[in-house]
Amino acid sequence: MNLSMESQAPAIQAQNWIGGEPLANCQPGKVYVLEFFSTTCGFCVGPMLNLIQLQEKYRDRGLEVVGVAAEERAATADEAQANLEAWLTEKVPRLNFRVGIDCTGEMKKLWKEASFSFGLPCSFVVDRDSRIAFIGHPTELDDVLPKVLDGSWRSSDQAKAADRKRIAKGREDVFLSKISAAVKLKDWKTALSAIEEGIALLPDSLQLRMAHAHLLLLKMRDMQTGLAVLRQLVRDAIDRNAEDWLLGLLSQLFGPKYDDMDFPSVERLAMGKELSEHILALTGLKDEVKASYYRAVAPYYYESGNKARAEELLELALKVGDGVPVPDNIKQLWLNDVLQTLANYKGEKVSHGALWAAPKENVPNGATPKAEKKNPA
The missing domain is CATH 1.25.40 (Serine Threonine Protein Phosphatase 5, Tetratricopeptide repeat)
Known part of the structure; x- marks a missing residue:
């Protein structure tokens, strides 16, 4: 299933929760921010702190922030929770929203992989109709959230353009990952095939076009x-x-x-x-x-x-x-x-x-x- 703007929000399949009761689905009438983060992500602390402020600012307008720890590196679920609790205590001491922990890979599969979102941190905004309104970097939330809350965002040209750009970037990342893997194996034929396929789908991708020249000139000579x-x-x-x-x-x-x-x-x-x-x-x-x-x-x-x-x-x-x-x-x-x-x-x-x-x-x-x-x- 591909996840993009207008899609129905998937289920929230977390096994353990910190700072609040379990949440299985986004409820109609509320606006949710699902923030995917990790304790190993050096760029995640700042956005988490900003989300505390956004939760406080827009709580009365129906906003609910939900942290999602779906990429923790731990041997067991209990170890993942212990590591996460310690990290939150140190880095985000005034946490005012709940955090779900998923060690099965389902949240990553249903939300991130389905939307071509591969990096961290990553924000998903779900509007009052329980539909995806925004997928992107949390630095954009200050601009996007007020428009989602007043119902003007999802139908705007700005939102549609942003989602088209995001999807193209996500698809580009998929091809670049395939190319990188093939280049590491010195499998030039597979790398070239991936590049040509990517350019056919994404002719405006500078990264793929440059990778094409790079492969032919530097690798294949x-x-x-x-x-x-x-x-x-x-x-x-x-x-x-x-x-x-x-x-x-x-x-x-x-x-x-x-x-x-x-x-x-x-x-x-x-x-x-x-x-x-x-x-x-x-x-x-x-x-x-x-x-x-x-x-x-x-x-x-x-x-x-x-x-x-x-x-x-x-x-x-x-x-x-x-x-x-x-x-x-x-x-x-x-x-x-x-x-x-x-x-x-x-x-x-x-x-x-x-x-x-x-x-x-x-x-x-x-x-x-x-x-x-x-x-x-």
């Missing part, structure tokens, strides 16, 4: 077919003018994975030129997009021999990136990466505000003083 696939992917990225496609293709062309293979340099630089010139001609971009683009196209100019232009673009990325409104820790990591690349290109110590970097040797993509001799400005 089929340069003729692989280059044709990559050329088409570059053209499609430009036609779509989508940021993730453009950045993804530049990363694939100039990332370290192609350094030790017989990838024709002329072909790679020609594709890099086409992408880079298209990107730099774009106008009306937000600063965060500009900064990402400047960083992404710099390796093309460095490898093509235009060292001065590569350095100029990295300096522009640093300047524009300063004003991007992102958390300081994320910004600093990004600035450090750009500054380090600039130091490698220049072959000397560089600084930006309080940050500085010295050049490193043996860096992929010729970003070292040694490689500069091969790629003179």
Whole structure:
């Protein structure tokens, strides 16, 4: 059974409960959030704490939050419960909703696998008609819940678009998992078959399209077919003018994975030129997009021999990136990466505000003083 928006909510098949009475089914007239989490999931604590606040905020409007521990790693159900109780006491001490424990795999099968949901944490919202209204990451609940509670969410274009995107991502993950398993076994035929099947079903999947080129070029060493696939992917990225496609293709062309293979340099630089010139001609971009683009196209100019232009673009990325409104820790990591690349290109110590970097040797993509001799400005 496939589970998506509009589906009737499945049964709740938990064997043990913490913090409340057993619940077998979602009751009409109430709105439920079923939160799948695990004590081994490092990203689950924050959402659980936020759910405490949401339960308190919307309790009077008929919300009931239910935690679901369906992926505990324990030898017995009793051990799973003991581990979970200790984890909740430490991490979620003010728990105000019940938590069900399932060690049979039924909840995972009925809810997560049926909806192509594979990661943790994962939230399911069931509306007052006992139908699935939302499946996704708990960070989206602050926006979604009020609309589910007032009955406007499920019929909205936003909800339908979100569910289509989620289903496509879930199907993509299924194919990527099959591909990964085949690649580990060096079963190129099975991997290629899975990729081709996935692309036929999901032609808009950048991950599958890039995996196709990666497999042909790096694993199967089929340069003729692989280059044709990559050329088409570059053209499609430009036609779509989508940021993730453009950045993804530049990363694939100039990332370290192609350094030790017989990838024709002329072909790679020609594709890099086409992408880079298209990107730099774009106008009306937000600063965060500009900064990402400047960083992404710099390796093309460095490898093509235009060292001065590569350095100029990295300096522009640093300047524009300063004003991007992102958390300081994320910004600093990004600035450090750009500054380090600039130091490698220049072959000397560089600084930006309080940050500085010295050049490193043996860096992929010729970003070292040694490689500069091969790629003179």
